[in-house]
Amino acid sequence: MRLGAVLRVVGALLIVVSTFMLWPLLWSILYRQPDRDAFIGSIVIGYASGYALMLYPQEEVELRSREAFAVVVLGWFFSALLGALPFHFCGYSLTDAFFESMSGFTTTGASIMADIESNPRGLLFWRSLTHWLGGMGIIVLSLAILPFLGAGGMELYKAEVPGPVAEKLTPRIRQTAMLLWGVYAILSAAECLLLWLGGMNLYEALTHTFGTMATGGFSPLNKSIGQYGSAYFDWVITLFMFLAGCNFTLHYRALFQRDFGSYLRDHEFRFFLGVVVFGSLSVAISLLVHHLYSSPLEAIRYSTFQVVSILTTTGYVTADFEGWPDYAQALLLLLMFVGGCAGSTGGGIKGIRILLLAKRAHLELQKLLHPKAVMSTRLGRSVVEERIVNAVMVFFFLYLLVFSLATLAMAALGMDLLSSIASVAATLNNIGPGLGSVGPMDNYAHVPALGKWILSSCMLMGRLELYACLVLLLPSTWEK
Amino acid sequence: MKIVIVGAGNVGYTLASYLLEEGHDIIMVEADDERAERAEANLDVLVIRGNGARPAVLEKAGIKPGTDVDVLVACTGVDESNILSCLIAKRCGVRRVIARSRNLEFTDDSFWAESLGIDYMISPERSIAKEIEHVLRVKPSTHYLELADGRALLYSMKVSPTSPMVSKSLREVGRANPGLRVNVVLVEREGEEIVPNGDTVVQAEDILYLVTTREHVKRLEELFLGGKSKPLRRVVIVGGGKIGYRLAMQLESSREELEIKIIEKNPDKCMRISQELSKTMVINGDGTDLATLEAEEVGGADAFITTTQQDEVNLLSAALAHSLGTEKSIAVVRKMDYMKLVDHLPLSSIINFYESMVSSILSEIRSFSGRASRVSILEDVESSVLEIEAEAGAPAVGVPLREAKLPKGVILACILKKSGEIVIPRGDDVVEPGDRVTSFVSDELLDRARQLFSRRAKAA
Secondary structure, eight states: OOHHHHHHHHHHHHHHHHHHTHHHHHHHHHTTOTTHHHHHHHHHHHHHHHHHHHHSOOOOOOOOHHHHHHHHHHHHHHHHHHHHHHHHHTTOOHHHHHHHHHHHHTTOOOOOOSSGGGSOHHHHHHHHHHHHHHHHOHHHHHHHHOGGGOTTHHHHHHHHSOSSSOOOSSSSHHHHHHHHHHHHHHHHHHHHHHHHHTTOOHHHHHHHHHHHHTTOOOOSSTTGGGGTOOHHHHHHHHHHHHHHTSOHHHHHHHHHHOOTHHHHHOHHHHHHHHHHHHHHHHHHHHHHHTTSOSSHHHHHHHHHHHHHHHHTTOOOOSSOGGGSOHHHHHHHHHHHHHOSOTTSSOOSSOHHHHHHHHHHHHHHHHHHHOTTOOOOOEETTEEOOHHHHHHHHHHHHHHHHHHHHHHHHHHHTTOOHHHHHHHHHHHHTTOOOOSGGGSTTOOSTTSOHHHHHHHHHHHHHHHTTTHHHHHTTSGGGGOO | OEEEEEOOSHHHHHHHHHHHHTTOEEEEEESOHHHHHHHHHHSSOEEEESOTTSHHHHHHTTOSTTOOOOEEEEOSSOHHHHHHHHHHHHHTTOSEEEEEOSSGGGGSSSHHHHHHTOSEEEOHHHHHHHHHHHHHHSTTEEEEEEEGGGTEEEEEEEOOTTOTTTTOBHHHHHHHSTTOOEEEEEEEETTEEEOOOTTOBOOTTOEEEEEEOGGGHHHHHHHHHTSOOOOOOEEEEEOOSHHHHHHHHHHHTSSSOOEEEEEESOHHHHHHHHHHOSSEEEEESOTTOHHHHHHTTGGGOSEEEEOOSOHHHHHHHHHHHHHHTOSEEEEEESOGGGGGGGGTSSSSEEEETTHHHHHHHHHHHHHHHTOOEEEEEOTTSSEEEEEEEOOTTSTTSSSBHHHHOOOTTEEEEEEEOTTSOEEOOOTTOBOOTTOEEEEEEEGGGHHHHHHHHOSSTTTO
16 A cells, blocks of 8 residues: 555545535625635635645555555545534534534435524535535546546546446546536536526525435425425426436436437336336325325325435435334335445445346246256346356445444444434435434434444445445555 | 557557557457456556457447547457458448458568558567567667667667777767767666766666667677677577567578577477478477477577567576576567566566567557657666657757757657658757657656657647
8 A cells, every 4th residue: 555645646635625615605705604714714724734645745656456445435534524624613513523524425414403594504505515526426526627537547436436337438537537527517407407497596406406416415404305395396306316316327328329218228227217116106005095195196296205315315305204104114214225226326235236136146046946057147138247246245245234233333322223223224325314313304413422423434334335445444455 | 539459468458558648548349357357447448348350349349330430459369350350440430440460471461451451460470570580680689679660770789898888988989989870868777777968988787778770780789799799690499389480480581591490399380380491490399498408509509589478488498598508598478577577587688579569550550640659668668769740840840959958868869851861860960840750758758858849749
């Protein structure tokens, strides 16, 4: 491990993040808010530390895979730390500030704020902006705007982009990164416009767009999207949550190559769509059976919103699903783990992994019947390499392991069983609201300090899909 | 430009890494997982997995009617597949297609390339046999490379302790030999690289990289050796594969009477080549076997070249011959990494199987794209040969070189005038617009060197 090379890139990331802090500073000045100095201070600290790290003497070297892992994990950690400064300067404890910032960058959306609207506008804007930066990824963003990252960039890209295989769209990694951010920005602009046309002011349209497109879930309003009670907003946001949960490669094909058929040809997309349709309908039926909503249209509207929000790991809520039938609650808890598609901004295990695991299980059963048969795992007609299937199975095991250990730790800290399970599920899968004491109408302020740090690391592990984080725990990674 | 490379083996991989530096977008096609992964992990390229001779696979790499791909290089190890890839690409409208051919019959003359509609066909076996022959013939040399379409030659030569140049500065050597047109572009001393100037003092065992023209080579040889050089008489080749066979054939056709031996392990192969080669003695034996080498009096040979398929065998066998007393032992290797061993093994030189072919392909692509570029790398040094067309208005064009103030680390090797004349420049020579300038540049100065001769170099 050549730490110099790692720190240099981390420094560059901090500068990128600091530059984006100018945006909330603008709102803060515009609305004459008390958080102006907090941002000025954070920006100064961010630039200073970023440049200091970049000065670290060393030659220009290509990053090897172990260094790429370190860059991604340390980059995310320090970005979250830098992002926590404005919260800290506005009076939150460092633990709370870091939790909130990590929750933002990892697009989790779990909050320690009880009365959101009492916070200054700049700070709330920053909170949502961290979502947007973390959604498509700060590394991918840096790959797009910092040319010197090109060499060895594929390793960085692979470590940040969700899913078992990171796909390149163009020969150059930089071009791919630009295109992905381009697609992301276009979809964001479209949503923002639709929300604004529907009557939101620009500030709220932007913050809600950030929360949606990044599958984050922070809202500057106390009662989230539910506060509007508007069917139009519900459906627009449902649509864009769904789009954000798809693989952005498919959006690229549709937008830039006019190949709309690629959606339906994609097996993961079909699975994702199937889960959305099944989940929304079955929850709607259970809501109607329990007479929670009188009209089927309303039941569908609320069930679809909650199902898409949880499945894509966004975490916006328009209804308190803790009052819903047990079937609906159990389904939502399970959907938390499924998550969006590979290459989306969502968290969770991802549709493609679930599909591959199911196919592999089917194959294993077939082999019991035909011991001599030669078979391989297939997605449609294309064969999936054994190496990838193995990585997926190990991923699944590690996911459950981290989930169980973290749940155990939360319970040891004195939380009740449901809340322990739900808080870890909601953070590891980057959703936000869980069940029990961390339900959709509650927040994470009451979680003990140590628990907040555990959940923060769950968020990071979930966003970076475990491997990068766990590799750094091996001592041999740090060998000179 | 958009370039598709079929085959991510040693040639394709090396080619891609140089083309990337020149700013091209590269798509590689490779069926083998391990090679595909190596390229994916280390190079900023898009890798398509599959057989590059299939239209469906090439289509994924963007080669379909109306394609925007400019160049296709097919460099797998299979001729049929390379030719097929090129045919498909040409039909789809790729402007320039280049094929590697293992079978030397395709590259004997340009007939096959022309009739197949392939713009350029090249065999590494042919280019390496040529390189080896030059290194053999010029006794002190360890490497050879052609510059400016073969009109100027780049040699690396070792200074013998008996050379009259020892403990003299380069300026003094130049004064003592008026009329000798040669530019020393790099000095290698005990593994360190020194950028030379007039005050650099030559020491015994230094390796000097120099650029010259054909007529000066003989005098240089004597200067480095210090005395008349014996002509080449006895040559032993280990390995009767394509390179060994080709080299023996070339040596057989030369004017002098040479005594050539080939040592080959495989009896069938021995039989075949002994029928083809009339003046060469073919010996069935193992090149790493001391008894065989002693029996063939390898110690007394003027030159010993190992050309088997296995790098390790070649290196060991060459080192063994050196210890027996062979004057010059040369090992051919395929793996680039082994080039670094030259300072650590007792042998005269290590020649990379692909290097001369890769430089030829690069040069071909360069002249097609019209872009200033790095032509070649000498594998064991950290400098590049830069070939560039001088443009009017660039800072170092139109003024005597003495006044152009080239930075230390940029050495002008030769100038190919528009008239076709080759000039090994001195301080009072002037680079004129349209001249092709070849210079030797430290890697970190490549961009600055480009800007000295070209105004739009920044955009490249």
